[in-house]
Amino acid sequence: RAKNEGRNTYRFYDPQIQAHLDAKVSLEADLRLAVEQEQLCLFYQLQVDEQDHMQGVEALVRWIHPNKGMVSPAQFIPLAEESDLILPIGHWVLETACRQLSQWARQPERAHLSIAVNVSARQFRQHDFVQRVQAVLAATGAPPQTLKLELTESLVLENVEATIAKMLALRAVGVRFSMDDFGTGYSSLQYLKRLPLDQLKIEQSFVRDITTDPDDAVIVQTIIAMGRALRLEVIAEGVETREQQAFLRTQGCLAYQGYLFGKPIPIEQLEPQLPSPT
Ligand code: C2E
Ligand code: MG
Numbered sequence: 002r003a004k005n006e007g008r009n010t011y012r013f014y015d016p017q018i019q020a021h022l023d024a025k026v027s028l029e030a031d032l033r034l035a036v037e038q039e040q041l042c043l044f045y046q047l048q049v050d051e052q053d054h055m056q057g058v059e060a061l062v063r064w065i066h067p068n069k070g071m072v073s074p075a076q077f078i079p080l081a082e083e084s085d086l087i088l089p090i091g092h093w094v095l096e097t098a099c100r101q102l103s104q105w106a107r108q109p110e111r112a113h114l115s116i117a118v119n120v121s122a123r124q125f126r127q128h129d130f131v132q133r134v135q136a137v138l139a140a141t142g143a144p145p146q147t148l149k150l151e152l153t154e155s156l157v158l159e160n161v162e163a164t165i166a167k168m169l170a171l172r173a174v175g176v177r178f179s180m181d182d183f184g185t186g187y188s189s190l191q192y193l194k195r196l197p198l199d200q201l202k203i204e205q206s207f208v209r210d211i212t213t214d215p216d217d218a219v220i221v222q223t224i225i226a227m228g229r230a231l232r233l234e235v236i237a238e239g240v241e242t243r244e245q246q247a248f249l250r251t252q253g254c255l256a257y258q259g260y261l262f263g264k265p266i267p268i269e270q271l272e273p274q275l276p277s278p279t
């Protein structure tokens with residue numbers, strides 16, 4: 002065959018693409034082992050209120066690869082979502098976060114802290130997702146009101162009716178919901194009104210330039226106004242400066258997450274920042 006195709010054959014072989022595919026396959030194989038060999042780790046990033054008091058944290062998964070070191074979730078979560086690997090990963094994250102919540106619940110000064118857990122579409126679509134979350138809550142003893150599940154607009158819009166049904170079932174036991182990266186998708190007000198949400202989380206790319214880009218300022222103003230009109234809590238992510246925080250506050254956004262308050266850190270580093278008995 003190659004002979005017939007003659008000297009143009011090379012066009013069909015791009016070593017760069019091949020190398021990329023090989024790397025992907027190898028990373029996926031490593032990821033499979035990572036779940037079994039407990040190479041995953043949860044980092045936590047502070048979420049604060051208008052007085053800079055800790056409300057809770059967002060759990061962000063990290064993969065400590067044996068030779069590559071720390072691999073970003075931006076790299077391996079999409080890969081995990083292509084295979085079914087996201088299911089054991091997502092379950093491990095939920096379980097680990099709930100175990101943490103249950104520990105905090107036993108300390109009065111920490112009992113109010115929440116953990117936000119990112120849920121991927123594939124995970125949420127499992128037919129027994131609701132029962133799985135309930136089982137983890139029961140097994141760990143985490144207070145359901147302290148667990149916040151972060152969903153994305155694309156997940157929600159994939160199948161609005163089924164999504165609402167699952168959200169209502171979990172909300173009935175006290176679990177709360179936040180819409181992550183809000184503003185990047187296509188949620189209409191109509192859907193937003195029907196979704197049993199507790200919080201809108203403003204996408205960080207809008208927050209980044211609010212003090213310099215009037216368009217972003219208007220987008221963020223609109224999101225905050227919309228959230229407040231629907232009686233949702235509004236949190237901004239990616240807050241890095243006091244100026245951004247001040248702008249957000251004057252618009253009525255009263256919860257913040259971002260490097261200004263702290264980067265995602267392992268539990269040992271978070272521990273000394275947690276409220277403790279005085
Ligand atoms: P996300 O849920 O929107 O998380 C926010 C991301 O922004 C995190 O990146 C966080 O480290 C980063 N970030 C926070 N504050 C700032 C800031 O002030 N400036 C800048 N430039 N960045 C900030 P990270 O940890 O790399 O996670 C990336 C994404 O990976 C997450 O976006 C989420 O979609 C996904 N992810 C992380 N953990 C999980 C998980 O356990 N399950 C699932 N399904 N997805 C996860
Ligand atoms: Mg998130």
Ligand code: MG
Pocket residue numbers: 181182202204205238
């Ligand atoms: Mg986000």
Ligand code: MG
Pocket residue numbers: 182205
């Ligand atoms: Mg994001």
